[in-house]
Amino acid sequence: MGRPLMVARDKWQQPLIIAGATAVIVVAIGPPLVATLGQLIGVGDALAPFATVQVWRLLVRSLLLAATVTALALAIGVPLGITFARARMPFQRLLFGAHVSILFLPPFLPTLGLFHLFGREGYLGGPLSAALLFSDLGCALALTITLLPAVTALTAIGARGVDASLEEAARIAGGPWRAAAFVVAPNAAPAIALAGVVVFALAFSELGVPMFLRTDVYPALVFSRLGGMDFAPGEAAAFALPLVVLAGALMWIEQRLAGGRAVAALGGGLRARAPLFAFHPVMLGFSVLAACASLAPVAALLAHGAENGGFVEASRWIGAAPFNSVLAASLAAALMTAAGAVLGVSLAWRGVTGVWFDRFTVLVFLLPSAILGIGVAIAWNHSATNWLYASVLVLVVAYVARYSALATRTVAAAIVQTPRSLDNAARTIGAGYLERLKLQFGIAPQALLGAFALTLVFSLRDLETAVLLYPPGGEPLTARIFTLEANGPPGVVSALAVLHVLITFGAIGLAWLTLGQGSRHD
Amino acid sequence: MNRRRLLALATAAGALAPIAACSGNSRQVVAYTSVDQVFSEPVFRAFERQSGIRVRVVYDTEETKSTGVLNRLIAEAQNPQADVFWSGDPVRPFQLIRRNLVEPYISPESAGLPDAFKAADGTWTGFAARARVLMASRLAIGQDAPTPPRGVADLVSPRWRGQISIANPLYGTTTMHIGALFSIWGEERTRAYLVDLRGNGVRIASSNGEVKRLVAGGEVALGLTDSDDANEARREGADVSVIYPDQDELGTLVIPTSVVLMRGAQRPETARVLIDYLLSADVERQMAESAAHMPLREGVPTPSHVPSASQLRAMQVDYARVAEQIEAQQDWLRQWVGL
Known part of the structure; x- marks a missing residue:
């Protein structure tokens, strides 16, 4: 092919592919956001709902709760993440997998597991443990247990990305502990900052756990305008305004702490290296404890399910829910990965499109899902779009809107580790945009697998969006677990929660086998 | 055909099935x-x-x-x-x-x-x-049980301080129960009652199911819930008793x-x-x-x-008026709940 033809092809390829990727995001996020803004305008004075002290009291309470959870998660998760990443120990992967498995469940379900453990009638419970669980501190601890693996995982990935020669020099000069404290942790700061932001955002927006543990939080205020007797989506949208400010603040904090490296530090997990710490029983104990903390609520659900015949009864109640879950989540994850592949590369190279779409999608990720759900309903429930709204596609759209930031960030994290000079060389010899993308993902195939797996997990565990929008007869497993919770046979909810964890592992395993193998063939 | 293409085909076929199902x-x-x-x-x-x-x-x-x-x-x-x-x-x-x-x-x-x-x-x-009932925990009340309450008005008695749970009245049948009280007792008396209830340390649960769990687990002595929840507790073997409240005068809400x-x-x-x-x-x-x-x-x-419904003294309510009361009292109820 002649060079002029290749240049001409690149001219149309790049804008077309980027337009396609941005269209996926715009179609998913734009209409519900416009619909929500329309509701907000309908309220008139959007600041009027903030006139009461109660609103501000709840906002402060939620901020304190999220700050406590974030502080606890960082205090435990950072050393734990460095341990998992840089220490030699037996069963490392198994322990790490067990520790992060709790992230596969909507936080409400592990909390139900904690109730089976520490409630007054729980396996390890009594009046004191029940009083602690049903308190503000109990709520903070439950959320910490649920969200801690996010910090551990991101810190571990960040720690693996630290320059090996720098780490080695520090280890020789000051020993492994000083190297970890003064080189590994500071160099993993961008990943830790991102982890802090994610945990703060998830803890702040969580509704199910505080409602169950009877802790008043700000998202309940938003929800009361959508799930209460007077349906007031405009007022709910107004109450979401502080969250927009909060999202902006969190992004600013992340940028301040991580600077241009906000994405860069996440890609280092691709490289293998010798451990920093030799085997140490205390580290093994710490890791086992962390794995047990995650597994304990799931084990309680398992025991409760088995004890009450939940697994026998589950087949009667599970219906097509696993199929609905996997179908909607895998379609959404595929779309998010495709769009994220393009936008992630742009973000990694600090392209304007990538940077702005990252901000846009992160903002939506931080919004309460109920607001987004109502926006989707208003935007897509028309006779002309009934084919979408009344089918599984409505969940796909909602998941893409909510979680696409994760795909973009994951892809960017991996791509930024590849030398930019390769792309420049490919461009010089006249490779088109598509060929250059293929080159990038040939070097870092884990980018696509990671993006797919992460968005798949978050889509599978989604509860609050799904429960508002699932098509009649097409409920995903999380929604079914939640609707069966009302007077369902004892043990069935627990059994279905355990099955949900297994299905998530299975879906990830299948994706790994398919995409992972495929990427090796390429 | 490689594995990725197979997966893509399977996914597409799977996606089309429910969409097609929705069209007929x-x-x-x-x-x-x-x-x-x-x-x-x-x-x-x-x-x-x-x-x-x-x-x-x-x-x-x-x-x-x-x-x-x-x-x-x-x-x-x-x-x-x-x-x-x-x-x-x-x-x-x-x-x-x-x-x-x-x-x-x-x-x-x-x-x-x-x-x-x-x-x-x-x-x-x-x-x-269903009926709105009081579920009593024998576990929490113990052997030297005081006289059980006969009606919802008794829940403000100091005897039950910190020992009562009701579901959030913004949602579910609790909304209707509170709306029914507003329609029969009037605004002033009902609000005073709810303020007293709050002052008596009532625990506001997220749902009737949670009220059931709290009473069945002995974490509170009494819970105002629905008869089907109480029945489930009984079926699950919880040590609870069920009281159909206000059989003397007001009647039980059906x-x-x-x-x-x-x-x-x-x-x-x-x-x-x-x-x-x-x-x-x-x-x-x-x-x-x-x-x-x-x-x-x-x-x-x-x-x-x-x-059967005819065996109970049922609260005489106009459901349309209850619905009006629920809407009229929403703001006040939100404040009462703390939202």
Whole structure:
């Protein structure tokens, strides 16, 4: 092919592919956001709902709760993440997998597991443990247990990305502990900052756990305008305004702490290296404890399910829910990965499109899902779009809107580790945009697998969006677990929660086998 | 063909199946319900077996019971997805009636149901009812139990301080119970009562199911909940007793489930067939057996632990007025709850 033809092809390829990727995001996020803004305008004075002290009291309470959870998660998760990443120990992967498995469940379900453990009638419970669980501190601890693996995982990935020669020099000069404290942790700061932001955002927006543990939080205020007797989506949208400010603040904090490296530090997990710490029983104990903390609520659900015949009864109640879950989540994850592949590369190279779409999608990720759900309903429930709204596609759209930031960030994290000079060389010899993308993902195939797996997990565990929008007869497993919770046979909810964890592992395993193998063939 | 292409093909085929399933309207019906899934789903499945009509259902969650699905119906008003709404109580339909979202339908099966539990114009029809009951934990109260309360007014007694739980009155049947008190006692007395209740350390649970858990677990001595929740606790072997409150004067609140035909239903014919089925004596029997719901028509056999509605002194309420009170008191109730 002649060079002029290749240049001409690149001219149309790049804008077309980027337009396609941005269209996926715009179609998913734009209409519900416009619909929500329309509701907000309908309220008139959007600041009027903030006139009461109660609103501000709840906002402060939620901020304190999220700050406590974030502080606890960082205090435990950072050393734990460095341990998992840089220490030699037996069963490392198994322990790490067990520790992060709790992230596969909507936080409400592990909390139900904690109730089976520490409630007054729980396996390890009594009046004191029940009083602690049903308190503000109990709520903070439950959320910490649920969200801690996010910090551990991101810190571990960040720690693996630290320059090996720098780490080695520090280890020789000051020993492994000083190297970890003064080189590994500071160099993993961008990943830790991102982890802090994610945990703060998830803890702040969580509704199910505080409602169950009877802790008043700000998202309940938003929800009361959508799930209460007077349906007031405009007022709910107004109450979401502080969250927009909060999202902006969190992004600013992340940028301040991580600077241009906000994405860069996440890609280092691709490289293998010798451990920093030799085997140490205390580290093994710490890791086992962390794995047990995650597994304990799931084990309680398992025991409760088995004890009450939940697994026998589950087949009667599970219906097509696993199929609905996997179908909607895998379609959404595929779309998010495709769009994220393009936008992630742009973000990694600090392209304007990538940077702005990252901000846009992160903002939506931080919004309460109920607001987004109502926006989707208003935007897509028309006779002309009934084919979408009344089918599984409505969940796909909602998941893409909510979680696409994760795909973009994951892809960017991996791509930024590849030398930019390769792309420049490919461009010089006249490779088109598509060929250059293929080159990038040939070097870092884990980018696509990671993006797919992460968005798949978050889509599978989604509860609050799904429960508002699932098509009649097409409920995903999380929604079914939640609707069966009302007077369902004892043990069935627990059994279905355990099955949900297994299905998530299975879906990830299948994706790994398919995409992972495929990427090796390429 | 490599594995990725196979996966893509399988995914596409899987995606098209439910979309195609959604497009046909003839032998299916879409129902939204706030009746517990565990009780309503077997009824829908029995209907499918009997009629050959497929029912596609949206169920409510415990936390938003009755209002989550109701608000989805309102949000979808411009293009109704539901053909039938089977409500867990008779007041939510008034929210839809007021918004002109209901198509009147007088089912031939409604003839045997008492007039007090159905609208003369066919906008809603009540059947299979629950009662609001007090669940008492023998575990928490212990052997030297004080005299159990006889009615809801007794819950403000210092004797029960910190020992009572009710569900959040912004959601579910608790909303209706509080609305009924407002309609009978009036605003001043009911608000004073609720303030006293709060002062007596009432624990506001996220749902009636959680009230059941708290009482069954002995974390509180008394819980105001629904008879079906109390029945489930009993079935699960919890050491609890059930009190039908206010049998002396005010009466126990009886809450029939109710069914409405949605205006603009995409499948009105099959919707009417489903409504006829739901209002049949057979469904009242099924609901009595599985969910301890009291049949409203005479002559339906019930298990021994399920009283018939006629055996109770029922609170005399106008459901339309209860619905008005619920809306009128929303702001005040939110403040009372702390939202």
